[in-house]
Amino acid sequence: MSLNTLQNKIAQKSALVSVIGLGYVGLPVACEFARMGFNVIGVELQSERVDKINQGISPIEGNEPGLEDLLAGVISSGRLHATGDYQELKQCDVVLIDVETPVDENNIPRYAALQSALRNLGPVLKKGALVIVESTIAPGTMYGTVLPLLEESSGGQLNRDFYLGNCPERVMPGKLLQNLDSLSRVVGGMTEETANTMILLYRNVVQADLDPVDCVTAELVKTVENAYRDVQIAFANEVALICEAVGGDVWKVRELVNKSPYRQMHLPGAGVGGHCIPKDPWLLAYGVQGKDVPLRIIPAARAVNESMPGHVVQLLGEALASANRTLAGAKILVMGYTYLEDSDDTRNSPSARLVDLLQAQGAEAVVHDPYVAGYQGDLLQMAQGCDAAVVMVRHSEYRDLDLSSLSKALRSPILVDGRRLFDQSYLNKNGLVIREIGRGVPKP
Numbered sequence: 001m002s003l004n005t006l007q008n009k010i011a012q013k014s015a016l017v018s019v020i021g022l023g024y025v026g027l028p029v030a031c032e033f034a035r036m037g038f039n040v041i042g043v044e045l046q047s048e049r050v051d052k053i054n055q056g057i058s059p060i061e062g063n064e065p066g067l068e069d070l071l072a073g074v075i076s077s078g079r080l081h082a083t084g085d086y087q088e089l090k091q092c093d094v095v096l097i098d099v100e101t102p103v104d105e106n107n108i109p110r111y112a113a114l115q116s117a118l119r120n121l122g123p124v125l126k127k128g129a130l131v132i133v134e135s136t137i138a139p140g141t142m143y144g145t146v147l148p149l150l151e152e153s154s155g156g157q158l159n160r161d162f163y164l165g166n167c168p169e170r171v172m173p174g175k176l177l178q179n180l181d182s183l184s185r186v187v188g189g190m191t192e193e194t195a196n197t198m199i200l201l202y203r204n205v206v207q208a209d210l211d212p213v214d215c216v217t218a219e220l221v222k223t224v225e226n227a228y229r230d231v232q233i234a235f236a237n238e239v240a241l242i243c244e245a246v247g248g249d250v251w252k253v254r255e256l257v258n259k260s261p262y263r264q265m266h267l268p269g270a271g272v273g274g275h276c277i278p279k280d281p282w283l284l285a286y287g288v289q290g291k292d293v294p295l296r297i298i299p300a301a302r303a304v305n306e307s308m309p310g311h312v313v314q315l316l317g318e319a320l321a322s323a324n325r326t327l328a329g330a331k332i333l334v335m336g337y338t339y340l341e342d343s344d345d346t347r348n349s350p351s352a353r354l355v356d357l358l359q360a361q362g363a364e365a366v367v368h369d370p371y372v373a374g375y376q377g378d379l380l381q382m383a384q385g386c387d388a389a390v391v392m393v394r395h396s397e398y399r400d401l402d403l404s405s406l407s408k409a410l411r412s413p414i415l416v417d418g419r420r421l422f423d424q425s426y427l428n429k430n431g432l433v434i435r436e437i438g439r440g441v442p443k444p
């Protein structure tokens, strides 16, 4: 099949589309292409996920507007079905790869899922199919890893037997469908014609700019945009520490700084989590491994953001000391375990790090999270007998919390707010001793 033939099939929506990896990214992508009239096969390793999806039930449990209904619709119409069997991909014209791409404990990309997907795909790849990696990958991965592996596993040759591109996703849990539809994308093709064919495909689901680029540029843009965010958050966190030390309020400072032209200071907080932001800066850094490029800002930003749960422990220790208590032997209510508000995603959760640090100090953590099985329950009941509470996630449910009831339920009325969830003037009325990230005591 030539690219011309494929373009016609895409235009007529007769191209058979496959999505490998039905997680936070792959599932909504598969649903969107099915909604737009393509027949879609989703390939997923986890059989219980496959079963759920085929019953029209979303395995994503956080608040994901529109996804549950869309999935039920495209499953019942027969436009989408999930499978664990790569043999079903034999007729697919377009294959999107959306598997996880984490880093290991040494911050080196762990591409086991990507490599396994490519090894399984190669033997069943249709001649003339277009393969698009949507996963986030280090600069150089398309040429260094993906292309050789696909040529080896398929026995085919690029631009003769298959076409290849990289179109990284920009979605965020909580807004998966909305982001897919409305955020622009960089569309990296191994050739210009491939990129243009990809644009024809993505135009069906994306209502924003689709910018054709080469694969290295696509890899760079995705990892740079997330590294940028990490660096900006680290800066905000460092300013928060400065504000605490000199008696300022980082939120007020940020608001006023951002009135100055071209300043867009980010939000500080109790840590950075999720699948992407903690590891994408390392993917960017890995792109220059072995080359003489000194990297200073990326590792420094990572270190600052990784230190924030430890800073929360410090604030807790200080607040407990003011009530003549110590962390050792204390019971701490941890409010929120996901990395993001109103999501069920616990990957690289700053709360997990906090719990480890508390335990290392001899404290016991009582974790509450409305979206995580095992941590659900009545917050005020869980607060009973705790020596302090700490807000780690801005879940909507916490915003309506009756703080005077929380104050009464806690053994000592101490609250550390790691996300500036509550307005301090309100807190003062509830007899709570409050410590907040980024707010120091003004000097007389």
Ligand SMILES: NC(=O)c1ccc[n+]([C@@H]2O[C@H](COP(=O)([O-])OP(=O)(O)OC[C@H]3O[C@@H](n4cnc5c(N)ncnc54)[C@H](O)[C@@H]3O)[C@@H](O)[C@H]2O)c1
Residues within 6 Å of the ligand: 020, 021, 022, 023, 024, 025, 026, 043, 044, 045, 046, 049, 098, 099, 100, 101, 113, 114, 116, 117, 134, 135, 136, 137, 168, 169, 170, 171, 172, 173, 275, 276
């Ligand atoms: N989560 C996000 O917000 C987000 C946003 C933008 C980009 N990304 C990127 O998208 C990619 C996917 O992220 P995610 O959050 O969807 O991950 P995920 O872990 O939620 O989903 C990946 C899915 O792929 C499946 N899988 C793994 N190997 C497989 C294989 N060989 N064959 C079939 N299925 C396989 C896993 O079982 C899992 O269900 C990553 O590269 C990530 O960096 C994620």
